[in-house]
Amino acid sequence: MRQPPASLDPLFKPRSVALIGASDDVARIGGRPLRYLREGGFKGAVYPVNPKRDTVQGIGSYSSVAALPEVPDVAILAVPAQGTVQALRDCADRGVNAAVVFSAGFAEASEQGRLAQDEIAGIARQSGMRVLGPNCLGLFNAGIGYYGTFSAILDAAFVEPGPVAVVSQSGAYGSHIAHLARQRGLGIGQWITTGNECDIDVAEALRWVIDQADVKVVMAYAEGIRDRDTFVEALEVARAREKAIVFLKVGRSDVGAQAVSSHTAALAGSDAVFDAVLRQYGAYRARTTAEHLDVAYACARGLYPAGNRFGIFTLSGGFGIQMADDASACGLDAAPMPEAAQEELKAMLPYASPRNPVDATAQALTDLPLMTSYIAAMLEKGGYHLFAGIFGSGPASPTFSAKLRQTLRTATAGHEGRVLALSMSAPAEIVRAYENDGFLVFEDGSALVNALAALVWFRRSFDAAKATRPAAPAAMRIAPPHGALSEHEAKSLLRAAAGIAFPKEALVRPDEDAGAAAAAIGFPVVVKICSPDIAHKTEIGGVIVGVRNEAEARDAARTILARARDQRPDARIDGVIASPMIKGGVETIAGVVRDPTFGPVVMFGLGGVFVEVLKDVTFRAAPFDVAEAQRMIHEIRGFALLEGVRGAPPTDIDALAEMLSRLSQFAADNAELIESIDLNPVLAMPRGEGVMPLDALLVPCRSGS
């Protein structure tokens, strides 16, 4: 089923294009693409198809696809929904490699539309012709002047080619972001909108654009993902090649998710899982359109800092403080200048603040050599990986701006490998000049800091992926479980197949002596009912803790078995479990759930009030290694509790990571058999003493029962 990425080449890089439904009116859906293809510099053949006309927009037109003098690489269909299926059949019959379907009125509109869309998908599948859409705005490849879109934003001006690719499910969002990028002077090489995704989805488009040499950053937009494997592969390839994917995924809120389902047919998995998967595979999630653009803009140079030391140059204390606040919030390190360098700067201007932010005061505006010395000292002696200068509206003055540019060029010469950024407000042509000098320019200082922090994030993510990773712990394929499992069975299975170490425990059959079994475990013990049919043991009074001797153990077993028989007469009763009372440690929870998009996903969190009140949990798609598990554990807000607070010892985080990774491998290897796993609680014991999962619940898939 899965086609190789190169199967999209005819779509993105056609040598010839047929436009079915070509129109003379350049404002119409069938007229715009033709105008764009004519005026955009496309070198290939363009064939208008319109049975009613001899020429369209001055170009010779053809009555049908069959009548074309050659087989076009791509056919763009600007025909109404009801004519689409037949037009696509004609294309397939002629052997066209790829088609773009603009028309709406399919799965998003009605049941009838859904059926028609299924027909389109069928044609694609049977013929091998790749189909983009329906209900999409098409695509463009600016480098070859190929504009296969009717997006109105090109009416005013074309988008210049550049290092950015746009991959968007939504045509409106894709258009808007292209408009904003153009305003920002940011070139877009490849741009594609996938619409209803009957064949080509965001994941596959992403996979293709990542392979293009000129693409340095991708701005992606989706409401959900269809093809998990291609998606993860695209993210992994991008990360390996140090190409940044900046993702805007909507449907964070309940209202938003509801609107997603009423809007498109995309399966919206849990937003928290999607969020975690992006992080896990190194894609950056933007929260707003402004951030989407700012971060992509910063990434477009492909320059990622080797560390997070951040030097701030300012002419006004207030601006410097504000940026230092932002830096702190974003995890950038506004480390002070070395003492000796501070002394030197102080000697030049006694009332300057040379620490960091380095405040040369308004004096530097009139004494530009002073500014040069200060900035050069920061780059030479401060060891900053990132530098920002705050200039407000100063550069807007045409007379002053030229002098300031020269000053900044001189001061930063030889440091082109650093990330150099300016916060300033000026007309576009002045901003372009500073950008050409090598500076990233942001109007808002907070946006600057956030985007620079994103560069640091990408650098760390690229490096983490390259690091020699420990081999994933082994796991075993299990036989399909025959129905529900008891706690004891679940633990045995996870111990054997996943290598998870549970504390020793004894299963005591109803006719066996609970006293002796408990004694062998060692008092005090906890006694629990063991039944595949009783998942919530406390509800029937099926747990007795603090059992101190053999007599109490026998009593407890008797009591529990009686309660179970009484309250769940139909339940299969395996007996009771006697297990040691474990003291100390920090209560955590771990589990596996099946995400509709990403399949088995591991959840981790702190137990008790943290999960109950604060929902302080985190996710990762299975499988993942121990390093990823470490990152996962460090993400929770209450992480400090695992490091020890109030004099408590630090816990065995390594063992916790090992357990989560093993669990993930097991979940991935047996994905089709397992609906969910709960290990709750898992006590994280003091460092060196491991983890103690005290309970296990494994729910097999219905198909596996």
Added chain:
Amino acid sequence: MRQPPASLDPLFKPRSVALIGASDDVARIGGRPLRYLREGGFKGAVYPVNPKRDTVQGIGSYSSVAALPEVPDVAILAVPAQGTVQALRDCADRGVNAAVVFSAGFAEASEQGRLAQDEIAGIARQSGMRVLGPNCLGLFNAGIGYYGTFSAILDAAFVEPGPVAVVSQSGAYGSHIAHLARQRGLGIGQWITTGNECDIDVAEALRWVIDQADVKVVMAYAEGIRDRDTFVEALEVARAREKAIVFLKVGRSDVGAQAVSSHTAALAGSDAVFDAVLRQYGAYRARTTAEHLDVAYACARGLYPAGNRFGIFTLSGGFGIQMADDASACGLDAAPMPEAAQEELKAMLPYASPRNPVDATAQALTDLPLMTSYIAAMLEKGGYHLFAGIFGSGPASPTFSAKLRQTLRTATAGHEGRVLALSMSAPAEIVRAYENDGFLVFEDGSALVNALAALVWFRRSFDAAKATRPAAPAAMRIAPPHGALSEHEAKSLLRAAAGIAFPKEALVRPDEDAGAAAAAIGFPVVVKICSPDIAHKTEIGGVIVGVRNEAEARDAARTILARARDQRPDARIDGVIASPMIKGGVETIAGVVRDPTFGPVVMFGLGGVFVEVLKDVTFRAAPFDVAEAQRMIHEIRGFALLEGVRGAPPTDIDALAEMLSRLSQFAADNAELIESIDLNPVLAMPRGEGVMPLDALLVPCRSGS
């Protein structure tokens, strides 16, 4: 000492202005203001003072202030630091009412500068002349064309008068925000920068601008506040008059706070306290410059929604979902349209999504009457207090834009009382046209939602201040404590003077019978050392819990007294306390600390891991009433714990609020006597059962000891 607000009238609304150090060069500090006064339309008299010239910029000049034909209302000093003190003396001698000192080189620069600044402050104090600065950019009052500033941003164009006032400690920030406001088409009536604040500070400037009829919103910037009472008064008056104060306060982070102290002389109190005080008195804290501007822009119409129901109109599902996500994050209620109205909209366009976001699809772009019907239905039937339409770059098209404007005007006619906003990207002149039609216009949809949520926040804050508030619980002035207090003394004092109900307890002197006393309390009890010199009782083993009978109580008392004598031989020992063991409830903490800026401040938080790991605490300046205490309690992240989780009963939040309010009244009434109070833990018992403060530590001020 405190001067009435009207004492700033001559500064802000002068009838005549002297410019000391006037210069012919309009790019110089002494030339710019003269040019601005000449060209800005100022109707009053302008007197250049320059002993070396007969005319300056073509105006007759005077050799000295003494030589002026009348006493000017205000003197603007554009003279170097070393000439400032003498020039100010001359002004004071002449009886000038107000002066502006531009020059830097005072307290911010050196010890010598600090002494000179003290001299300036002395002149102001003695003469009653109000002094702005030094080290400031001055001020302007655009309505009367009075530009007493050398800010370079006016070189290009004046700032139009309007409903915004700017009050900024930082001249650079004040200039930048004025530049951005001008770009946004936002008029600024009053603009003032306070610099080193030797006399007039941000608080007093704020107090003055709030009194001006044309001011609807204030953009304030400060690194810290000097005059707490004037500041709080300004915030309260603004709130009572429904004028929005949007505050950017820097120094959130450690690095930032460090830079504050190296930058100006402002006392930077705890940022968390400042944050809480802004919230308490109804000022909105902006986190970024962009947000500062966006929120002020939204407030500038003085239109605050009666509720938070938010209708979203979109032509593209994706944009709608994104905005719904933002709305949810900001607390706006994207409530669905009534079912019947949805049916009607669906009947007009079957594949629309009429719920909310209301998605009329791209169809509405070509069918504008459909758009009219949809939007009109939202306003008429949706009950939305706020409305946003998402239009991307569509309005940038000059031909389409006029039709769209007409459509929106028709659709919204008669709903001018609603907050109507558009997310769109277009050239400034097009944006202005939509604004004139009554719409707030934002380029970024997330910024739009955030600003609209701020309007809702202001409305609630205005209303809360107007609500009939319960009388503050009474508190008593206490006699200055003679040194440190024991736990028992602290509790007695707080019980008597603040009305805080502690569980009954017995103080057992060393020679009394602990057994009988404990029995009177009722077993089990906890026995604790009672000494004014032992604040941390557990450190010496001074607490024994779970004491079950008289013999155990006597043993416990003996043991504790022996430990205390052994480990703290110098401590005064009052005896031991026997108090009941309280079960149940949720552990909280309450306390009082002295903030260097705001004086006594009450702290509240959840106990245990919440405060240890998550620092989940909140503050309020004392005193405050029960309603404010309720808001305070609701602010903590772990609030759900107080409402009951995992089947636990809801706690007595009313009693908690009552206690916090009482504590605040006590702290305010005895502010100069109390360094800190700790009530830790305070058990919040089930609803109706009150709160149980189990321990009290009261540290008197050193001066009170």
